[in-house]
Structure formats: C-alpha cells, structure tokens
Amino acid sequence: MQAVARATNFLSRVGMPSPRVDAEILASHVLGVPRGRLALIDGFTADQLAEFDALVARRAAGEPVQHLVGSAGFRYLELAVGPGVFVPRPETELLAGWGVTLITPGTTVVDLCSGSGAIALAVANEVPGTRVYAVERSAAALPWLRRNAEARAAAGDTPIHVIEGDVTDLAVLADLDGTVDAVLCNPPYVPSGVAVPADVADHDPYDAVFAGADGLAVIRPVIARAAALLRPGGVFGVEHDDSHGAAVPALLRADGRFTDIEDHRDLAGRPRYATAVRARGVASEHRGER
Structure with a gap:
C-alpha cells in the first residue's frame, strides 16, 4: 500500500525506531484488519486516509503507537x-x-x-x-x-x-x-x-x-x-x-x-x-x- 510505504519513509526520516511496524499497526487499526492481511486490502477510503495520516503525524511527534491504537500486544x-x-x-x-x-x-x-x-x-x-x-x-x-x-x-x-x-x-x-x-x-x-x-x-x-x-x-x-x-x-x-x-x-x-x-x-x-x-x-x- 502506497500510504503505508509513504508513512514508513516519513517515520524513518524523523527517527522513529520501528517505522515500518508502526505504520502497519496504525494502518491495521484504521482499516480494522490484522497486520497480516494488509496486503490483501485495496487501499484506504478518503476518510480512512485522513485518519491514518493524522495518527502517523502524532506518532512522528513522539506519541506511543500503543496510545494511538489504545492497546499493546503482550504474548x-x-x-x-x-x-x-x-x-x-x-x-x-x-x-x-x-x-x-x-x-x-x-x-x-x-x-x-x-x-x-x-x-x-x-x-x-x-x-x-x-x-x-x-x-x-x-x-x-x-x-x-x-x-x-x-x-x-x-x-x-x-x-x-x-x-x-x-x-x-x-x-x-x-x-x-x-x-x-x-x-x-x-x-x-x-x-x-x-x-x-x-x-x-x-x-x-x-x-x-x-x-x-x-x-x-x-x-x-x-x-x-x-x-x-x-x-x-x-x-x-x-x-x-x-x-x-x-x-x-x-x-x-x-x-x-x-x-x-x-x-x-x-x-x-x-x-x-x-x-x-x-x-x-x-x-x-x-x-x-x-
């Protein structure tokens, strides 16, 4: 997905330690699908893309990705x-x-x-x-x-x-x-x-x-x-x-x-x-x- 690739590059440029993972987590959250199924999704709607871009901007500003999606994986x-x-x-x-x-x-x-x-x-x-x-x-x-x-x-x-x-x-x-x-x-x-x-x-x-x-x-x-x-x-x-x-x-x-x-x-x-x-x-x- 182009939006995920673009977000990954952006997060990498601002120094986030795991830009690809962060971008995929945020995308799966917005789309409501597991990360493993992102490749099967055609893309974002206009509203979803706006939400995704807003979350990526907040992550780039230092907000934890877990706070952005409201959950953290543990085992x-x-x-x-x-x-x-x-x-x-x-x-x-x-x-x-x-x-x-x-x-x-x-x-x-x-x-x-x-x-x-x-x-x-x-x-x-x-x-x-x-x-x-x-x-x-x-x-x-x-x-x-x-x-x-x-x-x-x-x-x-x-x-x-x-x-x-x-x-x-x-x-x-x-x-x-x-x-x-x-x-x-x-x-x-x-x-x-x-x-x-x-x-x-x-x-x-x-x-x-x-x-x-x-x-x-x-x-x-x-x-x-x-x-x-x-x-x-x-x-x-x-x-x-x-x-x-x-x-x-x-x-x-x-x-x-x-x-x-x-x-x-x-x-x-x-x-x-x-x-x-x-x-x-x-x-x-x-x-x-x-």
Missing part, C-alpha cells in the same frame, strides 16, 4: 493501555514466559508492580486454574488494570485478584506470607538521570520507569517482600535495568533467603531479569522481615 494478549499506565514491553514477555514454564494449575502467583496487568493476565491466560494476585498502587494505572482484568475474565481466562497497594508495604497480602508459589515483578528500575526515549520520557509515568539514583530503590524492598510471600521452594523473577546484571543477583544473595540465583539476558543479549528459588529452612523473619 498472546491485547491489553488496553493509555495515559497513566506503563506500556508493556517485549522484554517483559521473557520474564512472563519464564514464569509460565514453572507455574502449574492450582498454584498461587503474585504479580508485583502489575501496571496494566500484563504478567498476571499472561499467567491467567496460559495456565488456567491458577490463583493470581496483581498488586498496583498507582491511582492512574489501576483503572487500566481493572479494565484488562475484567475483559480477560469475560473472555474466559482465570479471573485475577486486583489488589490496590504498595509492594513495599509489609501488610500487602500479608495473609499469604509463606504460601505463594511464584512471585513475578516488573518494577520501575531505570536510574534517575538516565536518558530514555522521548515516548518513554513524555508518556510513561515517571514512577513506573525511574527508581532512585541507582535504579534499585524498588527492587530492594521487592526482594524482601517476595522472600516473605514465597513458600520454601517457591520461585521469584524480577526484571531489571541492563546495568543491573551483577547488582540484582548480589542483592538476592545478600538477602540470604534465596538459592539457585541466576541472571538472564534479553533477545539483544543484555542482562534483563534475575530469578531465584526461596530457600528451604530459612525463616521469613530473616533480616527483620515481619
């Missing part, structure tokens, strides 16, 4: 996103996939810093019969989380429990301490002052991206909270900045309640998430927890 799901909630990234699919391979029906899973609910809902979609809790504190993100949870429950996925709360608060899900089978978390982790792409800086919530001078201000208490929640033998996975490949495993070792600590790389070969197993025979009260 096998399409999740509603928009202003106020962090847009899930492909890197986080790796952490969710790691969790899915270890989680079995009937187990209890907690998604900390849930945001749009991407990880929690992926688990509920791919491992039916799980008991999934999604914890989020942001008043702006919670409506998106609830909207996605309701939509996936209506689609037949295992319902998730949405919990409004701060993941660093020891009282959040305290009744589950010592019983949870898996804790997964994509927290804010970018060190403050680090330059990020304009669509992140201008549109993702600051508190969902940055976490103190070293980027570990949330990960530190999340490690402690995960250790308290998990049963012995339960698993923990946390996404981190690509500068944290040594720091996060070191924090897990220093906590003293985890074994089998590993760090994992993303598809670009960068350190991206750390995993561990809750040690057996080590009390939750270690280092003053609870």
